[in-house]
Amino acid sequence: MEIPKGTVVCERFVSRALEGNLPGDPHVRNLYLYLPPGYDRGSDRYPVAWCLSGFTGRGRMLLNDNPWSPGIADRMDALLADGRAKPIILALPDCFTHVGGSQYVNSPALGRYEDHVIEELVPFVDSRLRTLPAPEHRGVIGKSSGGYGALVLGMRHPEMFGALVSHSGDLLFEYCYKRDFGPALRAIRTGGGVAAWLQKFRSSPRKRHEDIMALNIIAMAAAYSPNVGAPPAFCDFPFDLETGAIDENVWKRWLAWDPLYLVDRHAAGLKKLRLLYLDCGREDELYLELGARCFVRRLRELGIAHEYDEFEDGHMNVSYRMDVSLPKLSHALAR
Amino acid sequence: MEIPKGTVVCERFVSRALEGNLPGDPHVRNLYLYLPPGYDRGSDRYPVAWCLSGFTGRGRMLLNDNPWSPGIADRMDALLADGRAKPIILALPDCFTHVGGSQYVNSPALGRYEDHVIEELVPFVDSRLRTLPAPEHRGVIGKSSGGYGALVLGMRHPEMFGALVSHSGDLLFEYCYKRDFGPALRAIRTGGGVAAWLQKFRSSPRKRHEDIMALNIIAMAAAYSPNVGAPPAFCDFPFDLETGAIDENVWKRWLAWDPLYLVDRHAAGLKKLRLLYLDCGREDELYLELGARCFVRRLRELGIAHEYDEFEDGHMNVSYRMDVSLPKLSHALAR
């Protein structure tokens, strides 16, 4: 029994926003696009969901196959086939960097990834595909760092997005990042400092879990507290690399990027959303359910409509939750 | 800077060998195929490497993307671009089952997966694509259960394969499976028996590591000690499900499938191979480096030419080792 299948296409995009970025990451990127079944046969226009991948990922990975956990294209096909979702275009950008990610923000240490998505890719897709090119038909969704990206881009660009989904998004930095300062410090120290550590990390064919933990802290510093005068990671660390002592000034720069503290200023925009959906696992290894609860509490206080689910699981292997969010999102964005 | 890219195509194959299989798994399967750059422009014939995925996997997963560990197609493109490998076709069959895999053998509990590959897919590919349809130009390669499949298919079908690569393949069952009997027994017992456990496993959207460990033992029993009269897994267990006591008769049925004990009888065929390459990590979580060492020792005693590498890593995230094996394989299979 075959079900109708959408089409996945790959566009090669030359980015002005990323050109000449400091670390020398590519400025030509693949943009994978999922077109729903029937797209090629009709003249309908479709909503677009911008799907942001997590740390160490890029858009194409959302298509990765697994017999028990299909990629986002197969998942969307199945949701459409059984009538749970409505047809939408999925856009899967690549915002990967030499340190594993960009948090979808503009940073002199990494590149202008926010601009890349908002100013380049969104108009590009609207010009190339039969989209419904209006905020009420454009959504943003992601998991983990992608959920963070969805929150930040969604809050900062109410003119662009009418629906926002954050699965286990980075929130309450106090918990989700600080607990890795110690391990990161140790890894970097043992590795001979940031430069030596990064060099070794890059030359090693196999990336270990502990290394990714340290890399994550470096990447967050590059995103939240960049310092173009501090190669090779071009960032300030929020802790002393020898004693761990918190540098409160740098830490404040990080907190300025915590969605929990951004929300107040963006309340008006968030109120206009057709959908604001968050979820988290109750055993999230990064304790992100705490951030989600804080955020949801603040949403309530600010009178911002939202939906929130907690699942009996953790941070990994939770893409099955898109079977909940993609239907919601596709309905919210429908004409 | 672009490099030439091969083409990935997906063939839908209706299998007679799998039709009517006992557990009711699909008998129509996707066969993904990688055609090297230039295939569509010329009339050359190419060697074929049959690439077998590991437990819980299927051929398509070998294409999965990861920025630091590209899929097999991207990897092959890169190896070709820098001249390390020679052009070959890669064939990625799907031998997944309701219990996570088939070990690429014929089993009444699962289906005739050996026949599916050997009698159906190989001729199909040779008839459809411009292959070099001779054993000296046909190889088999895989990792973990796929490395096991490569060993077993390679040994049992010297008329089919001229080169064999096993990355961390299942060997020395005494170590690689027995240590999971206890955990599997506990999981199944706590879950209320095999039937209840399987039902719960299937209905759960998220598969946990402990569950996969138990499933693995069930799958191996279905492959090595099938019993069509024992639903729902249609197998005998090599241990008492209450006390763990080893059932030596069932265990002997398992050992009959251990490549370590199959090798003697297949020595003549193995000697004809153009390439027999094995590797393993020194910290393999399943202690497969012990099996590899035993196997290599026996190869030496039998005078069978081979190459063997040990790496400073474990069982997971080792696909970078294909940058070693694919060049060897492509040269061995070349005209």
Next chain:
Amino acid sequence: MEIPKGTVVCERFVSRALEGNLPGDPHVRNLYLYLPPGYDRGSDRYPVAWCLSGFTGRGRMLLNDNPWSPGIADRMDALLADGRAKPIILALPDCFTHVGGSQYVNSPALGRYEDHVIEELVPFVDSRLRTLPAPEHRGVIGKSSGGYGALVLGMRHPEMFGALVSHSGDLLFEYCYKRDFGPALRAIRTGGGVAAWLQKFRSSPRKRHEDIMALNIIAMAAAYSPNVGAPPAFCDFPFDLETGAIDENVWKRWLAWDPLYLVDRHAAGLKKLRLLYLDCGREDELYLELGARCFVRRLRELGIAHEYDEFEDGHMNVSYRMDVSLPKLSHALAR
């Protein structure tokens, strides 16, 4: 509110059985003894429970303090004070060796520890203290390797013991030891072989969990498959130190010491016991509950009376279970 306290005394014992032992361990040992409250004021005679410590332990450790898990003397005081137990003497021998233990057996690689307990210490205590010097008033109890010792000494010496308690005792060697062959092989191999590994282990002030795991396999080999011609551990290993291949001849020597296979021959003696009590945790890290279930099944088949409890815990921190066993034991041994 004070409760009556027993007295702990320490006897210094010069052992003929241990004198000149091959590894040069001390033959003068401390025997700690607990005398129940009132012992010094009356002329009553008391039963004696021989309490065997686990691997890496010695009798004195059973007295170790912990606010939530008192030592055996404090525990006995409390059980007596609230009437749950009857007064008994506790004898706590030291059968520690250079490899962490002796399994309470005679081994040319370690010393004659079975003789030390049975032929030396039991008569010594009966001659020095007001004991009830008859098997029906003498018991043996232990946990882990001490539980093993209780099983082995109890089975082999029905003329000595009238009650036997084994908490999480070593049983079903197939599970409890074999799973550590791989880790032990790796540790020893990485450490440069048995001699180098042992030397490093001894000189290191801190013993790590992985080291104890490897040491355990060495100690079991010294106990079960001694070889006085093979310094420094004076034993044969049941597996090849390079490939892990099981040496079935050596393994058979081990199995000859598995209580599971000793039980048949000692059935007559076991039937005479006033108490045969076993327990285990359902999540025992060494999977000893499987051995316990096998053993209990065999006891049932042989018609040997026994009691068996399973607890919802693991292998460690389970001395609270003595609050169950000591009352049973003291009543069984009472006049």
Next chain:
Amino acid sequence: MEIPKGTVVCERFVSRALEGNLPGDPHVRNLYLYLPPGYDRGSDRYPVAWCLSGFTGRGRMLLNDNPWSPGIADRMDALLADGRAKPIILALPDCFTHVGGSQYVNSPALGRYEDHVIEELVPFVDSRLRTLPAPEHRGVIGKSSGGYGALVLGMRHPEMFGALVSHSGDLLFEYCYKRDFGPALRAIRTGGGVAAWLQKFRSSPRKRHEDIMALNIIAMAAAYSPNVGAPPAFCDFPFDLETGAIDENVWKRWLAWDPLYLVDRHAAGLKKLRLLYLDCGREDELYLELGARCFVRRLRELGIAHEYDEFEDGHMNVSYRMDVSLPKLSHALAR
């Protein structure tokens, strides 16, 4: 070969300071005392080292036996026998509470443990034993929470102590406690709140590692942010028990007890110490080496003489380091 042995005596002390404590913990406590070999035969006066046990411990546990890691009395005997240390009295107080410890401070939620040690036990020992009753002959030493106690009592009572040793002492609360807020919150939440959780913890015969982690946070709150109006733990938590949001006011009360921030005000007293010795493991599971480095850096800035060692180990099983500290301490305190 016997070495001279000191004597261990146990004094039963009725404490006014602890009488009527809020949680109802005992106010009659055992004070274990080690008297060096020769104490009973001469008329010499001896220095006294106050030895503080860690969380979940009490003085008597410092005497616990282990063949590879002897108790403090045996250790002292050995250090004296080979001339590394000079004779001192060791005093081992019991400051255990219903939540596992007291941090050796006065807290209305727990009791006046600082007063108990300083105002009651020190004078008691000086009146009962042949001590050198002057600060230059009195030291304080401990590990973990005992190391914390040594730092706090040492800093706050320069009139009492002339030498201070802190092994892996609690420092830099930002790291050593905050990382357990998430786990503690989860445990308490799953357990049905503080009262239900505490009740279940108490009634469970077996204390698991995760439970101790949660208990630790409760105990620290009882020590650092007591609130007699908030039964059953009589404390304020520095985080919201639902969202984890940090309560900065409560957190400030904690930080007021961080030795790192106490040190400035006590610099004068610390400069008078004959010995200020700290150590830590480079892989301390609580990241206490970071606190130690911060503290040592501050000592240097303040011009306070000290010694500091880092070891290649973690937080557990490090009592071998007393073979370094006890000799230093005994020499510093000697006449």
